[in-house]
Amino acid sequence: VKRIAILGSTGSIGTSALAVIDAHADRLAVTALAAGRNTARFADQVARFRPGTIAMASPSALAEVMQALDADVASGIRTAGAGRTGLVDVATCPDADLVLCASAGTAALEAVLAAIAAGKTVALANKEILVMAGALVTDAARRHGVTVLPVDSEHNAIHQCLDGRDPTRVRKLILTASGGPFREWPRDRLARVGPGDALRHPTWRMGPKITIDSATLMNKGLEVIEARWLFDMPEDRIDIVIHPQSIVHSLVEFCDGSVLAQLGVTDMRLPIQYAFSYPDRWDTPIRPLDLTGAGRLDFFAPDLDRFPCLRLAYEALQEGGSLPVVLNAANEVAVDAFLAGRLGFMDIARLIEQAMDAYRSERPAAVSTLDAVRDLDAWARRHTADLARGLQLKR
Numbered sequence: 001v002k003r004i005a006i007l008g009s010t011g012s013i014g015t016s017a018l019a020v021i022d023a024h025a026d027r028l029a030v031t032a033l034a035a036g037r038n039t040a041r042f043a044d045q046v047a048r049f050r051p052g053t054i055a056m057a058s059p060s061a062l063a064e065v066m067q068a069l070d071a072d073v074a075s076g077i078r079t080a081g082a083g084r085t086g087l088v089d090v091a092t093c094p095d096a097d098l099v100l101c102a103s104a105g106t107a108a109l110e111a112v113l114a115a116i117a118a119g120k121t122v123a124l125a126n127k128e129i130l131v132m133a134g135a136l137v138t139d140a141a142r143r144h145g146v147t148v149l150p151v152d153s154e155h156n157a158i159h160q161c162l163d164g165r166d167p168t169r170v171r172k173l174i175l176t177a178s179g180g181p182f183r184e185w186p187r188d189r190l191a192r193v194g195p196g197d198a199l200r201h202p203t204w205r206m207g208p209k210i211t212i213d214s215a216t217l218m219n220k221g222l223e224v225i226e227a228r229w230l231f232d233m234p235e236d237r238i239d240i241v242i243h244p245q246s247i248v249h250s251l252v253e254f255c256d257g258s259v260l261a262q263l264g265v266t267d268m269r270l271p272i273q274y275a276f277s278y279p280d281r282w283d284t285p286i287r288p289l290d291l292t293g294a295g296r297l298d299f300f301a302p303d304l305d306r307f308p309c310l311r312l313a314y315e316a317l318q319e320g321g322s323l324p325v326v327l328n329a330a331n332e333v334a335v336d337a338f339l340a341g342r343l344g345f346m347d348i349a350r351l352i353e354q355a356m357d358a359y360r361s362e363r364p365a366a367v368s369t370l371d372a373v374r375d376l377d378a379w380a381r382r383h384t385a386d387l388a389r390g391l392q393l394k395r
């Protein structure tokens with residue numbers, strides 16, 4: 001039995017991961033869980049899966065969960081610390097074989113590094129961590145001989161296409177994007193988009209942050225950066241195609257012109273199960289892909305003019321250094337402000353570009369240690385919040 005620790009068990013990926021564990025109870029077990037603030041859902045999960053160790057974002061949330069549990073369940077549980085320390089504790093739990101990082105944002109960066117240092121296999125759904133500290137995470141994985149398995153469906157598809165093949169024979173990686181709910185909308189209509197419109201994704205059901213990122217195409221931009229680190233590929237060999245049906249999850253082009261693709265239904269339980277079963281493959285209760293039912297598969301080039309976030313992500317990668325840290329932090333602040341109704345949809349890219357310009361003029365030195373990455377991230381968040389207040393005043 002493979003023992004799994006999950007960071008972010010109450011979210012969209014976390015609950016799908018628990019469903020996979022439930023469907024394969026003879027092969028998988030939950031050993032530790034961490035979540036943020038959703039105490040009701042977390043208490044249900046803890047009662048159902050009986051992990052040995054649990055953590056939450058705050059001590060009060062953790063205490064609330066412990067109180068909600070029956071005495072016999074609570075007595076078998078060790079409570080880890082709160083916040084980042086709790087995440088590290090769960091990620092390094094001695095009996096965990098694999099750590100799934102499915103928490104939103106960047107709080108789990110230290111936990112992922114700690115899991116790698118402890119020799120755990122890491123299944124990574126969280127792209128922000130690689131965008132923020134891709135070099136640190138992949139260097140650590142190499143040094144400790146640890147496997148990092150991508151759960152993000154596009155990178156999981158590429159992992160499947162590359163598995164066992166010589167990476168020096170790869171010409172390029174091709175990431176597919178659904179194009180989000182506004183794929184065909186003109187620029188002036190995009191300016192009037194509100195959070196309710198942007199939260200309706202046409203093909204995937206996901207958490208709010210990644211759903212907004214899918215609507216701006218920043219999600220694809222973050223994925224280009226994620227692919228750069230996961231597969232050690234320069235950005236000029238990572239292409240994007242818009243594929244509204246989301247059936248081809250991504251493709252790899254080899255030097256002989258052959259292109260391999262991975263196809264499947266849009267259900268995150270599939271890439272999660274692949275990561276849990278790797279290098280084996282297991283049966284699944286999920287309905288199979290019906291190609292004739294799917295009908296046609298379309299592919300288009302992305303429009304970087306209407307979706308400037310994608311252009312900004314490529315720029316951040318091309319210029320190198322620490323610009324991706326700023327891009328990611330500014331994006332999180334901008335998405336929060338948009339969701340709170342304080343910014344327009346097109347202001348998201350405007351704000352990120354302003355934060356990147358400020359970094360270019362004020363803090364050009366690249367950072368390479370964890371503390372320096374955290375400092376730059378904090379600077380970019382403060383700076384973007386100030387810029388957001390300025391944009392808000394002008395609205």
Ligand SMILES: NC(=O)c1ccc[n+]([C@@H]2O[C@H](COP(=O)([O-])OP(=O)(O)OC[C@H]3O[C@@H](n4cnc5c(N)ncnc54)[C@H](OP(=O)(O)O)[C@@H]3O)[C@@H](O)[C@H]2O)c1
Pocket residue numbers: 007008009010011012013014034035036037038039042056057083087101102103104105107125126127128151152153204205206207208209210268
């Ligand atoms: N959803 C998808 O289909 C999908 C696909 C590919 C990649 N991803 C990536 O996977 C990650 C999770 O996405 P999601 O859609 O599952 O997000 P989500 O539904 O918003 O869930 C986020 C999870 O993170 C937890 N969390 C947030 N802050 C935390 C903290 N400080 N400490 C501990 N836990 C914390 C949340 O806990 P509470 O709810 O208890 O506060 C929740 O369990 C993101 O990085 C996303 O980009 C998601």
